Amino acid sequence: MLLTSVIIIIREVLEAAFLISIILSLCVQLNLTRHWFKWSLAGGVAGSIALGSQFGWVSNLFGGIGQELVDAGLQVFIYLCLLYICFKFIDHYFKPSGSNATFRAILTAVIACAMTREGSEIYIYLLAFQDLPEGGLSLYGGSIIGFGIGFSCCALFYYWILSFSVSRSLLLGCVLLTTMASGMMLQAAKMLIQADLLPDGQLWDSNGLLAEQSLAGQLLYALVGYEATPAPAQLMIYMVSGLTMAGVIIARHQYWRHRQLPEEANQYGN
Amino acid sequence: MTKLRILFSKNGLVVFTLALLSGANAYADKPEFELAIEQHLFEPSVLVIPANTKVKLWVSNKDSTPEEFESYELNREKVVLGGQRALIFIGPLAPGEYPFFGEFNPKTAQGKIIAK
Numbered sequence: 557m558l559l560t561s562v563i564i565i566i567r568e569v570l571e572a573a574f575l576i577s578i579i580l581s582l583c584v585q586l587n588l589t590r591h592w593f594k595w596s597l598a599g600g601v602a603g604s605i606a607l608g609s610q611f612g613w614v615s616n617l618f619g620g621i622g623q624e625l626v627d628a629g630l631q632v633f634i635y636l637c638l639l640y641i642c643f644k645f646i647d648h649y650f651k652p653s654g655s656n657a658t659f660r661a662i663l664t665a666v667i668a669c670a671m672t673r674e675g676s677e678i679y680i681y682l683l684a685f686q687d688l689p690e691g692g693l694s695l696y697g698g699s700i701i702g703f704g705i706g707f708s709c710c711a712l713f714y715y716w717i718l719s720f721s722v723s724r725s726l727l728l729g730c731v732l733l734t735t736m737a738s739g740m741m742l743q744a745a746k747m748l749i750q751a752d753l754l755p756d757g758q759l760w761d762s763n764g765l766l767a768e769q770s771l772a773g774q775l776l777y778a779l780v781g782y783e784a785t786p787a788p789a790q791l792m793i794y795m796v797s798g799l800t801m802a803g804v805i806i807a808r809h810q811y812w813r814h815r816q817l818p819e820e821a822n823q824y825g826n
Numbered sequence: 827m828t829k830l831r832i833l834f835s836k837n838g839l840v841v842f843t844l845a846l847l848s849g850a851n852a853y854a855d856k857p858e859f860e861l862a863i864e865q866h867l868f869e870p871s872v873l874v875i876p877a878n879t880k881v882k883l884w885v886s887n888k889d890s891t892p893e894e895f896e897s898y899e900l901n902r903e904k905v906v907l908g909g910q911r912a913l914i915f916i917g918p919l920a921p922g923e924y925p926f927f928g929e930f931n932p933k934t935a936q937g938k939i940i941a942k
Contacts, residue, residue, distance in 0.1 A: 560932060612907045620913035623904060677894070677905060681930060684891045684908065750902055752915040756880070768898045785901055 565702025573710035581717035600671025608679030621751035631744035637666035650812035738798035739781020868937035897926035
């Protein structure tokens with residue numbers, strides 16, 4: 557039970573932990589307020605309990621595919637939020653200003669949703685097994701270890717991104733948020749395939765090269781959406797999502813670069 | 827090369843997307859299979875399904891505790907609460923063996939689907 561709890565908690569916590577560390581470190585680098593963070597944590601805990609306690613009802617929605625649709629919906633919402641967040645991060649890099657209410661609300665919502673997705677399963681797991689004889693100490697001990705490892709990864713990543721210059725951490729952060737967001741769209745596609753709303757299939761099996769359930773496989777799953785046996789629909793959605801987000805980020809960056817060039821020319825001209 | 831050009835052309839991409847979407851739900855009557863979870867064990871632990879066919883897999887959790895049906899090989903994960911029945915669409919699978927397990931009780935809840 558101890559080891560099972562550790563593995564379950566790490567698997568559920570890792571993705572949200574990476575997301576929190578990247579967004580928070582970029583907020584620090586860009587001198588953006590972090591007051592919204594406490595509300596996102598509160599929202600994540602409340603969302604986890606709300607979804608976890610209504611899981612049976614949610615699962616039975618839409619003829620038994622409610623779980624898949626809610627999960628896919630959350631993933632798509634997180635993707636769109638991350639697209640907006642990267643866009644705004646670039647704006648703040650070129651033209652520092654206070655964050656507006658919409659930006660703060662999106663930052664709060666993205667972390668709350670990421671926590672809700674994974675937290676609801678942790679809530680269901682802990683609530684169900686705490687009263688069993690084999691539960692108790694090993695269940696909570698394993699969970700604390702799992703949370704501790706997740707928190708350590710989060711802190712390590714946070715300080716690693718902070719160790720770069722502002723421009724490099726923005727580049728690194730945007731690349732990671734793009735791969736993570738595309739990975740979430742890949743997972744959304746997986747849920748829609750499971751619900752029979754997209755066709756299944758297998759393009760390749762790279763488990764022999766890197767097992768998906770291995771530690772490295774799980775890390776890559778959280779960071780770049782690594783899937784050992786992807787379906788064609790998953791790959792297509794992953795690529796379209798990644799290219800769209802990269803295109804938006806590059807276009808916004810170029811927009812500011814071109815706006816700055818005449819200003820710089822004017823400065824030197826004067 | 828011509829096929830690749832068609833695929834990556836604007837119209838080709840639309841056709842490919844429509845083909846993908848219409849591919850789903852194209853199977854009118856899907857064969858149904860039952861799997862039970864009892865005492866943190868899958869029953870049956872080996873399930874034989876037809877290859878190259880999409881099937882409906884009903885997972886009934888007869889325990890009071892929840893379980894997560896999980897398979898890396900099948901690309902499936904679904905939480906089934908205690909006393910509930912969940913639907914998972916599987917396939918079409920190439921002939922072969924596809925292990926699955928219960929994430930909340932991985933030591934005991936083990937099984938495999940054989941597609942043939």
